[in-house]
Structures are given as C-alpha cells and as structure tokens.
Amino acid sequence: MKFTEGAFKNWGYELAEKEFGDKVFTWAQYDKIKDAEGTDAANKAQSEAEAAGKIIVKDSIADIFLQQILTRPAEFDVVATMNLNGDYISDALAAQVGGIGIAPGANINYESGHAIFEATHGTAPKYAGMDKVNPSSVILSGVLMLEHLGWTEAANLITKSME
Template identity: 40%
Template sequence: MTDLLLLPGDGIGPEVIAEVRKVAAALCPDLALDERPFGGRSYDLHGEPLTAETLEAAKASKAVLMGAVGGPKWASAPRDKRPEAGLLGLRAGMGVFANLRPALCFQPLADASSLKRELVEGLDFMIVRELTGGIYFGEPRYIEDLPAGGKRAVDTQVYTTAEIERVSRVAFELARGRRNKVTSAEKSNVMDSGLLWREVVTELHRREYPDVILEHILADNAAMQIVKNPKQFDVMLTDNLFGDILSDAAAQLTGSLGMLPSAALGAPGTPGLYEPIHGSAPDIAGQGIANPLAAILSFEMALRWSLGRPELADRLLAAVNRALEQGARTPDLGGKLSTAQMGDAVLAAL
C-alpha cells in the first residue's frame, strides 16, 4: 500500500515537491511513495486533469500531497478539462470536506509580516474551511446570452444541514485540543445560506459542544479583524468561498504565501489531501526560487494527521523553525536561497 501519493502538478509544484522527497527520504526512509501526473501536466499527457487511475490511487493511499495546479498555458482549455477542475474533482472524489489552513507565524519571521511585530508575534490560529460544497460546487452554474445583448452568469451557493454539521464538528473537536474557541464566519445578514449556516452551527454547539466558546462574525468583519487583531482567533470556521478568501488574507500575516500548508480531511479512516496554498506561481516557475517550506510543512501535517507519525512531525516542525532561526530565507522572505538550498537548510537542521 502506498503511504504517500505525490501529485507535483504544474508551475512551481514539481520544484517544491522535489524538496519534500528529499526531506521524506532523510526523515522516514521507510515511507512508501508513489507519484502521478496531475492538473495541466496530466491534461497534456492524457487529455484529463485527473484520470480515473490517479483518483483510485489517491483513494488507496494513506495520504496525498499535491504541489500546485494551473497556469496560463491551459487558460483556453474547456472548463471541465482545466487543471483546477482536476483539483475540484480530486477533493470531491476523495470526500475531503474539511480544509485546515493554519495561520502560524514562526518566531524568526515576525518582522517579515506586513503587519507590526506585536500583532503577529506568537500568532497561531486555524481556519477550518468547508471544501466540497457551496458556490464552487452548487448547481445551476452557467453563462447565457441575453436577448437584448450582453451575457448573464449564474453561480449557486448551496449548503445542507449535514454538510454544515460535519465540518463544524471538525472545528469544535479541533478547538478542544487548542484554546477551546470557535469563531464561525458567514454572511447571515444578506444570504440565506449564511443564515442556515449560523442556525446549524448554533444548534450543534448547544447540543454537542457547550463546553467550547462559540462566537459568530460576519465574513467581511472577519477580514478586517484578521488584519486588525488576528491573535483574537483560535479556530475560524467558514464556508468554501469565504474560507478561500480569508485564509489567503491570513497567509500574509505569516510573512509569505510560501509558508502556509493546508490539510483536507474527510471521514475517519480515509486518506487526507495535503497541499501548500501558494498556487502554481507561473511567474517564477522554473527559476528555482520558490519557497518549499509550505510544501514541506504540508508533509508535516500529513505525518501528523494521516500517517500516524506525530513524533516525526514534531521533529520536522522544529527543523523548519531552526533553519529560519539560522537565517535561511528564499527571495519571498527577503533572502537569496534557492528552492533546493532552502530544502538543504531544513535537512541540515534535521
């Protein structure tokens, strides 16, 4: 059985996943790895961004680690053949509905944030984003011609009680192991789906998690509070769209998008999907300057959440911090190290 399936994908994906391979070989050489083309690379080879064989391999693994997908090369491909469609299909096919995105500021990078040191020093909160519902999956969705000229586009935001409850349970359970506070972000003031979200979260909290502190916040206010006072948050629970936006805002607090990993989890006993949140970054792809730490930290999350090796995850997290303490920096962090050199710095710290 494959322990970890690697899907390097497009852009800087293969570059950062190569560093994960180096770290995995040093940290846990017994780990069974497999690798498959994915996203635009898979479309070029097979005419599909996600083949049935790759999806089956993902479902049969203990964990999946993705690099990145997409780029201008595939902008003219049919919508259902674009690399991003492969990612959505992978998430849906694996049944991973809870996306964990940590906003963690490493001590050596407190001055690399765009916010003042006192606002981000010691920052550690987790965004739990619903991943397989909402406006990215809702139907109907289409673009139509209007009789009088012009066009109209329609996307549909849809959530059920069951979808909201299952991701909310992940947030509440996670909070119990942290600082015991959940902040649920939605737009219940203007959206019916947001109103249902608030009602379901409130009732689940009353019924099953009264010991956890629950706060509600409107998503636009959440965006403001993330840059005003981010350390007030412990676990932030959001839907798919708002989670996508708010987690990218939170990423900048840590110094760089190249620092933030993510985990997507499903039902107990199913494989998790792990990926850096930085995207394919086609503007720097092939230059060897991408920051591999988000991918390496995604591997750390896989060790912790899916591979049952928390002690190795602790070692890897400490090694990343030590490398940063020793001044290792890629250009996005104001340094000059290449992608491979940053990977080597983590290896040396290990």
C-alpha cells in the first residue's frame, strides 16, 4: 500500500473505528462533533470518552510530535507513522537511551507472520576489526525475534545478561 500522509491519517482513523469501534475515540470523531455541535460539545465528548476508558486516537504533524514524544513520552502508547517520519522518530527516541547502537529493529507482517529482525545502525564497516562496535542492537534484535517465535525463556535470559 502506498499512501500520502493525509490518506494514511484517514486510513488510520477508519481502521481504528472499524476494528475497535466503541473502544476508541478518534480525532476524526472529535472534528465531526465540533463541526456539528461546536467545540464545547467536542471537548465534552472527548472527556466522556477518556472517563469511559476509551483509547484516544489523535494525529499530529511531525515537528510537533517530535517535541512532544521527547518531552512527554508517557502520553504516547502507540505511534503509527509513515516510513520516513518513523525513521526520524525512532532515531530520536533511540538517542534518549544511548543511540541507535543499542536500538533493536523488527519488521513484522502480522497477517503472514513473516518477520525480519535487524540492527538499526547498519554495518559500520569503517570499524571492522577495531573492537569498537557495540553489538547490543543486533543482540536485542535477536531477543525480539525469540519473543516473536515464542521463545520467551531464551529471550529473558539474554535480556537479563545485558542488564
């Protein structure tokens, strides 16, 4: 599938409403209420949704999101993004915990079950044979693979050894 950002956003809202229905309150629903009944009614509907424990699904432009995810990460549970912005975001978040040298990578097709796990930092050939490269990214990618395969005991042992 190829989407523009606007089409991706619309697809995300449609999917959330279709798959999770009464468990979510989307920004698209907020906008519909706002257009029909005004801002106060939309704010009230969102407050009621939050009080009912619904998942709030919002969109944001990338530059504002990058600031928010770095300053208020607890406000975000799941992030869906197109590839390029996702790359910037994941690199910025990896920097918060030590850089891409320790960040694992996973690409999972949840329909087919096929998955690829990889280090996020690339091969760093200029450091070959110099004992300078941190192997954490590829090791943690292996942990993700083991978890994906259901081998949690092995994954937990590796994680514990790195603590």
